[in-house]
Amino acid sequence: MRWRTILLRYYFFLVTCLLTALEAVPIDIDKTKVKHTQPVESAKIEAPDTGLYYDEYLKQVIDVLETDNHFREKLQKADIEEIKSGRLSKELDLVSHRVRTKLDELKRQEVARLRMLIKAKLDSHQDTGIDHHALLKQFDHLNHLNPEKFESTDLDMLIKAATSDLEHYDKTRHEEFKKYEMMKEHERREYLKTLNEEKRKEEESKFEEMKKKHENHPKVNHPGSKDQLKEVWEETDGLDPNDFDPKTFFKLHDVNSDGFLDEQELEALFTKELEKVYDPKNEEDDMVEMEEERLRMREHVMNEVDANKDRLVTLEEFLKATEKKEFLEPDGWETLDQQQFFTEEELKAYENLISLQENELKKKADELQKQKEELQRQHDQLEAQKLEYHQAVQQMEQKKLQQEIPPSGPGGELKFQPHV
Helix, strand or coil: CHHHHHHHHCCCCCCCCCCCCCCCCCCCCCHHHCCCCCCCCHHHCCCCCCCCCCHHHHHHHHHHHCCCHHHHHHHHHCCHHHHHHCHHHHHHHHCCHHHHHHHHHHHHHHHHHHHHHHHHHHHHCCCCCCCHHHHHHHCCCCCCCCCCCCCHHHHHHHHHHHHHHHHCHHHHHHHHHHHHHHHHHHHHHHHHHCCCHHHHHHHHHHHHHHHHHHHCCCCCCCCCCHHHHHHHHHHCCCCCHHHCCHHHHHHHHCCCCCCEECHHHHHHCCHHHHHHHCCCCCCCCCHHHHHHHHHHHHHHHHHHHCCCCCCCEEHHHHHHHCCCHHHHCCCCCCCHHHCCCCCHHHHHHHHHHHHHHHHHHHHHHHHHHHHHHHHHHHHHHHHHHHHHHHHHHHHHHHHHHHCCCCCECCCCCECCCCCC
């Protein structure tokens, strides 16, 4: 689990080599006061999906490396910079032959998978003369120059690729959400254009009513504040709010007992706040917006609490955060319904982009239609020639019969028919 923690959680991915040194302080908890508390076996906890296209390959490499005692021992003593810089990758040269053989096989499978994907993509465009070796250069999580062997270069590239990609993962999610909101508004406005004035006014009135209904929700506590955590302590953990203790809270919500609050464990703390604003049964509540709100809450808490920016919260970082003024007297939290996702200029630019894409698709559709018509014309022409040829053959056979010339057989031989 140590290696998995580092590669799959440090920026979702690549953290923390101080697991053994920073274990949570043992705390006696009265389990009789805690509701719905069940022991969690770390072995049963699945690693989160990183969202990377090479996610499965990453997990498989980690699984194999975890089986090597030498590598695992080196990892325990390494620090974050040693991992990120690639120095730890050099230790791959010392792993057992069995491990290297398994890593070689994994790399060959990954190269074959990428080649298959490349071929499928290019075949869809009817391209020919595929140079897989050249195209593999675009995948920077493995060394394409040696598709047969897994080397220290491969491990170094895999770590750096995961670090770079996952650092931009949240940013990409925000951008996709913004596009989603602009598309929603674009489709709403386009729909209004199809209505007469009376129906349009009804739709606008309904839209405003739903908007106000969504905004009418209880106060949302500032994520990571004492009020917010005490609410979880009381309503989720079933404990007396007057007995709130940060150490106990940390221990309770470190679900896999690894000494850290990771991104998933943090996001779970915001469920009560999100339920104040979003209900899947309500037409006015958008669950895509709820996930964006969850992401914003988690990012905010990480920025406030995660001192070393490794995207994991240690007990020490958590306790220091509870001593800050922001923890005791936080500012109000602005939910998404209080914010503007995009400007009119941005929406206009997005609509122009959509228009260009639609025009391009229409152009391609027209070209395909022309090709279809040309193929149909050629087909009709061939059918006409075939019919003309068939008619000519029939006429020749009729002339032969009229001239009493024996018809020819299938092999060109003459068929003589005696007169009776």
